[in-house]
Amino acid sequence: MEELGRALCIITGASRGFGRTIAKEVSRVVKPGSVFVLVARSGDDLRALQKEMAESDLVVRVVVADLSSMEAVENVTRTAKEAFQEDIQHVILFNNAGCLGDVSRYSSSFTSMAEVNAYLSFNVSSALCLTANVLQAFPKQPGLRRCVVNISSLCALKPFPSWVLYCTGKAARDMMFKVLAEENPDLRVLNYAPGPLDTDMQLVIRTQTAEVTIRQTFADMSAQGQLLTCEASCAKLIKLLQEDKYKSGDHIDVYDV
Amino acid sequence: MCIITGASKGFGRALAHLASLYLKPGSVLLLVARSRSLLQELKEELQSLKECQGLTVHCAEADLSISEGVKETVDIVRQHTENDINHVLLVNNTASLGDISPFESFTDLDHVNAYLSLNVSSTLALTAGVLQAFPPRLGLRWSVVNCSSTLALQALPSWVLYCSAKAAREMMFRVLAAENPGVKVLSYSPGPMETKMQETIRRLTGVQYHLYPCRESATKLMKVLLDNDFVSGTHLDFFQLSSQYDVKMHANYMSNATKRYCT
Numbered sequence: 001m002e003e004l005g006r007a008l009c010i011i012t013g014a015s016r017g018f019g020r021t022i023a024k025e026v027s028r029v030v031k032p033g034s035v036f037v038l039v040a041r042s043g044d045d046l047r048a049l050q051k052e053m054a055e056s057d058l059v060v061r062v063v064v065a066d067l068s069s070m071e072a073v074e075n076v077t078r079t080a081k082e083a084f085q086e087d088i089q090h091v092i093l094f095n096n097a098g099c100l101g102d103v104s105r106y107s108s109s110f111t112s113m114a115e116v117n118a119y120l121s122f123n124v125s126s127a128l129c130l131t132a133n134v135l136q137a138f139p140k141q142p143g144l145r146r147c148v149v150n151i152s153s154l155c156a157l158k159p160f161p162s163w164v165l166y167c168t169g170k171a172a173r174d175m176m177f178k179v180l181a182e183e184n185p186d187l188r189v190l191n192y193a194p195g196p197l198d199t200d201m202q203l204v205i206r207t208q209t210a211e212v213t214i215r216q217t218f219a220d221m222s223a224q225g226q227l228l229t230c231e232a233s234c235a236k237l238i239k240l241l242q243e244d245k246y247k248s249g250d251h252i253d254v255y256d257v
Numbered sequence: 258m259c260i261i262t263g264a265s266k267g268f269g270r271a272l273a274h275l276a277s278l279y280l281k282p283g284s285v286l287l288l289v290a291r292s293r294s295l296l297q298e299l300k301e302e303l304q305s306l307k308e309c310q311g312l313t314v315h316c317a318e319a320d321l322s323i324s325e326g327v328k329e330t331v332d333i334v335r336q337h338t339e340n341d342i343n344h345v346l347l348v349n350n351t352a353s354l355g356d357i358s359p360f361e362s363f364t365d366l367d368h369v370n371a372y373l374s375l376n377v378s379s380t381l382a383l384t385a386g387v388l389q390a391f392p393p394r395l396g397l398r399w400s401v402v403n404c405s406s407t408l409a410l411q412a413l414p415s416w417v418l419y420c421s422a423k424a425a426r427e428m429m430f431r432v433l434a435a436e437n438p439g440v441k442v443l444s445y446s447p448g449p450m451e452t453k454m455q456e457t458i459r460r461l462t463g464v465q466y467h468l469y470p471c472r473e474s475a476t477k478l479m480k481v482l483l484d485n486d487f488v489s490g491t492h493l494d495f496f497q498l499s500s501q502y503d504v505k506m507h508a509n510y511m512s513n514a515t516k517r518y519c520t
Binding site: 106131171182184 | 431
């Protein structure tokens with residue numbers, strides 16, 4: 001079992017849901033002196049999380065920004081660089097920020113390029129650009145482990161009617177990070193699908209999805225207590241990172257662990 | 258009604274030639290590209306062919322990387338909804354190579370957004386627009402082709418933009434297929450062809466594949482569409498469709514594709 005060590009963890013979409021859980025759970029397993037850079041649009045939620053994490057022996061920085069802007073990407077990178085200490089052994093970037101898009105509509109309704117572009121900017125481009133910027137900011141050096149996590153989904157592999165934007169974005173991301181893994185054998189790259197989590201996103205899924213069978217499936221899962229807690233899924237993710245045996249670039253689902 | 262984007266050159270142009278031989282009299286062939294002169298030249302070539310006398314050929318000069326271009330194209334399509342159309346065939350062929358560069362070089366959001374806009378967003382917006390103009394119904398056959406690539410399925414170093422966009426399109430069309438039983442969706446990987454795009458690939462990466470004439474690949478695609486035997490949402494590859502399935506050639510191509518990197 002590998003320790004994550006003294007780590008610089010950058011977590012996007014950290015204010016709620018799975019991102020928030022990643023921040024809290026990973027902060028329990030890293031060495032004192034670790035640094036967390038938490039990114040989200042909601043300043044209040046981020047600062048509340050920062051307060052919660054302030055008791056531990058950690059440095060916690062927040063960046064309140066919408067990642068689909070160059071300014072935000074640069075801000076996160078700069079904050080991470082400034083917070084970096086020489087004794088950091090591990091840089092981990094958690095690309096978790098993402099949104100569903102409008103799941104109440106079918107593919108043939110997406111005639112607006114502006115809408116599709118805005119979606120891809122936040123869910124695909126920003127992940128690519130942030131990762132590129134972070135990798136440039138923390139280049140390969142002896143004694144520094146580097147890891148990039150993509151929060152993926154079953155939707156990266158399987159088409160879901162009325163979810164065209166979400167599936168398209170997740171498929172693009174999985175491929176993007178596969179290419180990264182192929183290019184950089186010294187990087188650890190993980191496409192992690194966290195499963196059906198009990199979050200705000202899940203609430204939207206079971207109330208807004210146009211496709212009846214899908215909406216019903218998730219509504220049933222919720223009613224029957226079959227949704228996963230963020231903590232349970234995050235524990236699997238941490239296990240994967242600690243064991244560090246996964247093949248870089250692979251897509252691993254919570255149910256595979 | 259047959260719509261081909263990126264029709265002015267390469268695979269799109271070859272497909273326009275093939276399609277014009279098979280479209281019945283009374284059909285409309287809409288050729289979309291940025292170059293008015295190349296489109297006009299193609300239109301004249303097609304109209305001079307004996308087999309195309311009953312065919313109406315329109316050219317739409319449009320830049321699909323911007324929403325006006327997509328809207329203008331859909332508007333032209335809408336002009337034909339009163340025609341006696343019993344089959345809509347939309348071929349999403351327009352694409353760009355993008356920068357072939359290491360992942361870390363893609364630090365600029367605008368650059369990546371511009372690439373995805375042309376190669377992903379415009380494809381969805383155009384397909385959606387044409388579907389709205391000709392809603393699938395009994396008596397109206399609908400076929401949609403996504404011009405794909407082996408790189409939709411396989412990651413290649415330095416090709417993050419192209420791979421990601423092709424993977425995105427692949428999934429987009431699988432969702433479309435899952436939503437619309439009345440629409441036959443095909444992702445077709447045309448193989449390495451004698452095109453400007455391949456010239457650019459050779460120039461940028463130094464990799465030289467054995468190239469096939471566009472017409473050969475277009476012929477295979479046309480046969481698949483005419484046979485109409487494929488499962489909607491499937492991905493078919495030029496090499497799978499070889500009349501003599503050239504296993505060695507395919508294996509060679511695949512292993513070369515993964516071995517060579519851009520430096």
